Amino acid sequence: MTIGTGTGAGAGAGTGHGDEQGDERGDPGLGAIMSERRHLINLGYRLLGSLADAEDVVQETYARWYAMSPREQRAIESPGAWLMTVASRICLNQLGSARVRRETYVGDWIPEPLPEPTEWNGGPSGGADPADRVTLDESVTMAFLVVLDAMTPAERVSFVLHDVFRYPFGEVAAIVGRTPAACRQLASSARRRIRTAHPTTAAPATGQAGIVRQFRTAWEAKDIEALIGLLDPDATATADGGGLAVTHPCPIVGGERIAHAYAEIARVAGDRTTFLECTVNGLPGLVAFQGGALVTVFAFEVVEDRIRNIWAVRNPEKLRPWRTTDGLTD
Numbered sequence: 001m002t003i004g005t006g007t008g009a010g011a012g013a014g015t016g017h018g019d020e021q022g023d024e025r026g027d028p029g030l031g032a033i034m035s036e037r038r039h040l041i042n043l044g045y046r047l048l049g050s051l052a053d054a055e056d057v058v059q060e061t062y063a064r065w066y067a068m069s070p071r072e073q074r075a076i077e078s079p080g081a082w083l084m085t086v087a088s089r090i091c092l093n094q095l096g097s098a099r100v101r102r103e104t105y106v107g108d109w110i111p112e113p114l115p116e117p118t119e120w121n122g123g124p125s126g127g128a129d130p131a132d133r134v135t136l137d138e139s140v141t142m143a144f145l146v147v148l149d150a151m152t153p154a155e156r157v158s159f160v161l162h163d164v165f166r167y168p169f170g171e172v173a174a175i176v177g178r179t180p181a182a183c184r185q186l187a188s189s190a191r192r193r194i195r196t197a198h199p200t201t202a203a204p205a206t207g208q209a210g211i212v213r214q215f216r217t218a219w220e221a222k223d224i225e226a227l228i229g230l231l232d233p234d235a236t237a238t239a240d241g242g243g244l245a246v247t248h249p250c251p252i253v254g255g256e257r258i259a260h261a262y263a264e265i266a267r268v269a270g271d272r273t274t275f276l277e278c279t280v281n282g283l284p285g286l287v288a289f290q291g292g293a294l295v296t297v298f299a300f301e302v303v304e305d306r307i308r309n310i311w312a313v314r315n316p317e318k319l320r321p322w323r324t325t326d327g328l329t330d
Contacts, residue, residue, distance in 0.1 A: 106243030
């Protein structure tokens with residue numbers, strides 16, 4: 001698995017990407033300030049793994065901006081960089097408190113999955129697509145986000161700001177509250193975690209689509225042997241219901257065990273469940289519908305033509321961006 005190095009929408013954010021607005025540091029204006037929203041959402045989602053939490057961070061960031069007087073706002077040389085810095089610090093604080101909240105979370109926690117923007121038709125508010133505000137590059141694949149979630153808050157923020165958004169370590173240090181040398185070490189530690197978790201290159205999206213399609217076919221047919229052939233012998237299947245949906249209580253480890261467990265899921269679901277192919281965090285995945293309602297989003301990690309990881313998100317609170325089925329392929 002390779003690392004996204006600055007290809008996201010926020011690349012260069014720390015060096016004044018938002019200071020085109022204003023005239024001689026005049027009032028940047030509402031439009032210019034709100035144009036930074038996508039950069040902030042991109043940052044917040046990568047740091048928190050939750051679109052809902054990212055949106056809360058953006059709201060808090062803007063609240064702090066508008067709590068300042070016009071004179072204080074005009075004194076800020078780069079409003080865009082100021083907003084990104086404030087959002088980063090809010091995320092850092094939230095990451096610390098999130099670890100405490102996870103101790104009471106029912107079952108395994110999986111980052112909130114995102115649909116492809118073209119597979120969205122309106123949102124909870126009927127307005128702009130939240131997923132469309134997140135650039136779907138490799139730094140938001142489920143495999144990448146799961147590794148990020150295992151990092152310490154300082155590691156995660158240092159790595160994402162430097163390797164994904166290309167902040168210099170001097171600016172990262174001011175946000176994290178460490179020295180530039182310490183932040184360099186944190187980012188290096190994060191890279192080692194990623195290499196350890198993903199020592200080989202994942203299959204390209206085109207190849208993964210074929211594997212996911214074969215998996216869907218074998219699953220619907222309850223063909224255990226075919227499922228075993230598609231799964232890495234050491235594969236892991238993890239589900240997230242958050243106590244709000246029925247899931248396996250612990251990750252299932254081993255391709256053969258997963259094949260038997262998923263065949264049993266298909267048997268119990270019967271004709272009530274329909275599986276459709278879709279894009280999940282930029283890569284091929286599946287969604288399951290029961291009675292016309294979307295109940296599960298499946299993300300996959302495919303390595304060397306075998307499925308290494310399956311992440312099944314069933315917590316309905318994490319399926320908010322998937323409230324419509326328009327654009328999904330049958």
